[in-house]
Amino acid sequence: MLNKIKDLIFDPYPLRTLAKQIVKKFGAYEDRLKLGAVDRPEYGYCVYNAAALAKKLGYKRISVLEFGVAKGNGLLNLEYHAEEAYKIFGVEIDIYGFDTGEGLPEPVDYRDLPYHWKKGFYKMDVPGLQAKLKKAKLILGDIKDTSKEFFEKYNPAPIAAVSYDFDFYSSTVVALKMLEADEKYYLPRFFCYFDDVLGTEIELYNDFIGERLAICEFNQSHENIKLGIPYHFLENKVIQPWFNKIWIGHFFKHSRYNDFVSTEGQ
Numbered sequence: 001m002l003n004k005i006k007d008l009i010f011d012p013y014p015l016r017t018l019a020k021q022i023v024k025k026f027g028a029y030e031d032r033l034k035l036g037a038v039d040r041p042e043y044g045y046c047v048y049n050a051a052a053l054a055k056k057l058g059y060k061r062i063s064v065l066e067f068g069v070a071k072g073n074g075l076l077n078l079e080y081h082a083e084e085a086y087k088i089f090g091v092e093i094d095i096y097g098f099d100t101g102e103g104l105p106e107p108v109d110y111r112d113l114p115y116h117w118k119k120g121f122y123k124m125d126v127p128g129l130q131a132k133l134k135k136a137k138l139i140l141g142d143i144k145d146t147s148k149e150f151f152e153k154y155n156p157a158p159i160a161a162v163s164y165d166f167d168f169y170s171s172t173v174v175a176l177k178m179l180e181a182d183e184k185y186y187l188p189r190f191f192c193y194f195d196d197v198l199g200t201e202i203e204l205y206n207d208f209i210g211e212r213l214a215i216c217e218f219n220q221s222h223e224n225i226k227l228g229i230p231y232h233f234l235e236n237k238v239i240q241p242w243f244n245k246i247w248i249g250h251f252f253k254h255s256r257y258n259d260f261v262s263t264e265g266q
């Protein structure tokens with residue numbers, strides 16, 4: 001009851017919240033997604049827009065990756081959004097989830113925030129999750145090893161959306177290095193979600209540790225691939241906290257980067 005009252009006091013858009021509850025029950029997927037009336041709207045946003053861009057560029061099949069799977073709630077949610085996006089755009093979506101299967105490894109140094117994370121957090125129930133997954137593939141092992149063989153072993157359809165949720169700087173650096181693979185494995189632009197970039201007064205995330213440092217260093221060291229901030233969110237009337245966890249990947253030298261995808265006759 002107290003929590004309900006607190007929610008009411010701190011809700012700047014109570015009418016919108018009410019509309020969201022109604023749309024969540026009765027609305028079509030695209031309306032629910034637009035209003036944020038879905039589970040993990042940030043995942044839905046990335047998958048939906050990845051499929052929309054793929055459709056415009058004429059790709060029939062794309063891949064979506066999750067770095068850091070843990071209990072698998074994110075991967076199951078990606079399956080849901082991929083199914084909905086397929087119904088709208090007719091683009092097939094493969095899903096891959098990367099994880100040790102054994103939880104977090106030992107933090108390497110201060111950049112992995114050992115004051116917040118410990119080895120073994122987020123251990124996976126591998127058979128339990130495998131039994132629940134409909135189509136997503138689990139890539140088990142340390143990303144240091146699995147990243148080396150992923151492209152050759154799976155020959156994935158072009159990657160169009162990625163959730164980076166490894167928590168650690170050291171693991172995220174390796175995941176980002178995978179962007180150096182052949183352009184055939186990527187759409188010219190792709191949608192990224194970084195889970196550990198806001199946090200609380202405990203994590204105190206900043207540009208010098210964690211996932212934010214991995215992003216900064218990646219951008220500094222790659223002239224032709226950049227992870228950019230999605231300024232278009234600032235056009236929205238209602239700003240959601242997760243907007244600040246989205247980046248857009250750009251491959252400036254991708255052979256399809258300049259293909260026209262906008263409105264004709266402007």
Ligand SMILES: C[S@@+](CC[C@H](N)C(=O)[O-])C[C@H]1O[C@@H](n2cnc3c(N)ncnc32)[C@H](O)[C@@H]1O
Nearest residue numbers: 068070074099100103104122142143165166171
């Ligand atoms: C916070 S959990 C992921 C949660 C999940 N994305 C979700 O939304 O439910 C972080 C995961 O990253 C994995 N991880 C961290 N570093 C890794 C590495 N070097 N290789 C593989 N997995 C790693 C851990 O095993 C852990 O399960």
